[in-house]
Amino acid sequence: MNEILNLSIGCENCPIQHRAVCARCDAGELEQLEAIKYYRSFEAGQTVIWSGDRMEFVGSVVSGIASLTQTMEDGRTQMVGLLLPSDFVGRPGRESASYDVVATTDLVMCCFRRKPFEKMISETPHVAQRLLEMTLDELDAAREWMLVLGRKTAREKIASLLSIIGRRDASLKLEGISGKMVFDLPLTREAMADYLGLTLETVSRQMSALKRDGVIELEGKRHVTVPSFQRLLDEAGDDSDGGLMA
Amino acid sequence: MNEILNLSIGCENCPIQHRAVCARCDAGELEQLEAIKYYRSFEAGQTVIWSGDRMEFVGSVVSGIASLTQTMEDGRTQMVGLLLPSDFVGRPGRESASYDVVATTDLVMCCFRRKPFEKMISETPHVAQRLLEMTLDELDAAREWMLVLGRKTAREKIASLLSIIGRRDASLKLEGISGKMVFDLPLTREAMADYLGLTLETVSRQMSALKRDGVIELEGKRHVTVPSFQRLLDEAGDDSDGGLMA
DNA sequence: ATACCGACTTGATCTGGGTCAAAGGCGCAC
DNA sequence: GTGCGCCTTTGACCCAGATCAAGTCGGTAT
Known part of the structure; x- marks a missing residue:
């Protein structure tokens, strides 16, 4: 990184x-x-x-x-x-x-x-x-x-996207893999859907589900807090460290 | 090409x-x-x-x-x-x-x-x-x-794969875009499924459907004849010439 | 020839995500 | 303020493709 x-x-x-x-x-x-x-x-x-x-x-x-x-x-x-x-x-x-x-x-x-x-x-x-x-x-x-496109479920796709976007955000570097991550989504639900091969309704539903399950917190539509980055990676079905290590 | x-x-x-x-x-x-x-x-x-x-x-x-x-x-x-x-x-x-x-x-x-x-x-x-x-x-x-992975249907995925494999086969070059194409599939149904983000059963069903509809002919499991390459491209939802032109 | 095995096909059923439709919010112009 | 537009959420229903379960076919070892 x-x-x-x-x-x-x-x-x-x-x-x-x-x-x-x-x-x-x-x-x-x-x-x-x-x-x-x-x-x-x-x-x-x-x-x-x-x-x-x-x-x-x-x-x-x-x-x-x-x-x-x-x-x-x-x-x-x-x-x-x-x-x-x-x-x-x-x-x-x-x-x-x-x-x-x-x-x-x-x-x-x-x-x-x-x-x-x-x-x-x-x-x-x-x-x-x-x-x-x-x-x-x-x-x-x-x-x-x-x-991601070929084999992941909608929930995993969303988690994968959030981890990629969050990873590029400076705020994460200070916290490390187990820490909190805060960032603003730069994409509309529709753009997220286009990236993930989903519909915008499914994106919205899965965002709500991740929120309900405590994987993310939402403030407004775009401001995202991830209490545990590791938890997000688990949701993404990602076996790696998410590219945080060198 | x-x-x-x-x-x-x-x-x-x-x-x-x-x-x-x-x-x-x-x-x-x-x-x-x-x-x-x-x-x-x-x-x-x-x-x-x-x-x-x-x-x-x-x-x-x-x-x-x-x-x-x-x-x-x-x-x-x-x-x-x-x-x-x-x-x-x-x-x-x-x-x-x-x-x-x-x-x-x-x-x-x-x-x-x-x-x-x-x-x-x-x-x-x-x-x-x-x-x-x-x-x-x-x-x-x-x-x-x-x-292909994010937005195409199973049938379109199969057609896309066949056109890619066929395109790399020498026999096509002689016939041109409107012509006949003959080749042997080098992949099992399972390998096709892994490439397309599908299950092997769906691959098999769609191959049967394409055969039933006259898009392809099958001799044994692997030997494929495509009567019209253009037809195959249409099935693939592909707006291009499939890379046949320079 | 028999029986075995891996690759494939086909059928019956289930379900995740698409589709269609109706409401929220929230920002902005007037 | 009020109204308008866009983004978003949520609900109800549907369907393409997954899953589970038998078979079929062709090759090959016994």
Whole structure:
């Protein structure tokens, strides 16, 4: 776990530090990044990129939450990725986007024009390697989620999602695995349903059930307190430590 | 689509050519690969790597089929990846495996010792870039599968699986999208169920239903004929061309 | 040939989660 | 304040797919 932020690729003026990559970047490389960098803001609900669109940029999330979603013709949608601050968006080497990228909350992104970014990668092995590591992490996360989607019950799915969101929240780090966890849900019930392969009614019912059973406490609709993180992991059917250990 | 095999990382003596990577490798690089290469054979059902095991090698599938699976304590299992010949196994930079790798059929792999392979990557940018491309493809496939697991009906799931397996079979290329497709299923009903997040009974029932409705023809349990690939894609609820176009 | 075993099919029944419908809350504009 | 919209909850009912339980089929060892 340790420092999530070091996954990001950014540059010195970003709110996000770019330790892992740019600590190793020399002045010339940083200057290159700076030259092709720009910020974009989106309102909640706006689509950042449509599936099939030509990708003009890559970048990382500065603040807010974005999600990758796939939609079938009849309207069924599945969220296939959740992008929190410091997460990277885009595919160096891909001409067009494979899924819709949607701003789930108000969103700020730090973007780099794709072509020059790709050029820089090809000339900068340590950036390419960093990207590979990040992509492998995303792949592991995606496959972890396949287990959730394919085999877990609705209650387990909710618990899994809460543990993932909570885990990324700073407040947990202070408390440790057995401790209390407090955070605000950044997703509507519908967005949770789209991520979990459920309906929003089922999400709502299971949230109520978890509350009734004392696994979580709710204040308003979004403010969540988890008295015992371990208990939540048990509910998620998760045999691991939830990624809290190194 | 075009040439699947060019995804592989191998070396000249492998049954699999290694066009994309090694066409660009010089003699010294090929010699390095050769020095750390070895073959391993597994029988159907054998576990190649246990989740959590220390990874001693990376490599690619030469023949047969392997699958990546995750298992919960209570025995529920979800297949999270299907590895066909030419697919790459392993995570440069990872000390331990994230999932079980199981030989679904008799299996031959071409392996490289991990440490020297990683060293070679760090010194050989074009190999690292090739690995990044391959990993991005895997990520797309995993996310595509999340839609299948989260939102498709049993019938659509089966049709999706058949179209993926058939698509990798050489016989299709000759016939094109509207044509006939013939192949042998390399998976038991149970393995199909584990991949699709279903039970084996449901898989069997839906296979019968697709047969009854003329979407597929079955000869024995495993030999499948698809009269119209387009029809199969329609059944899969798939709006794309199934990856047949470039 | 017999009988055994693993892979598969089919039937009967059950149930978790979907669907449809009707109310709460709560924030915001007027 | 009052009213309007959106998010959320809750209830009643239904159905796709799970579960439980017999069989069938094909290969192979005795």
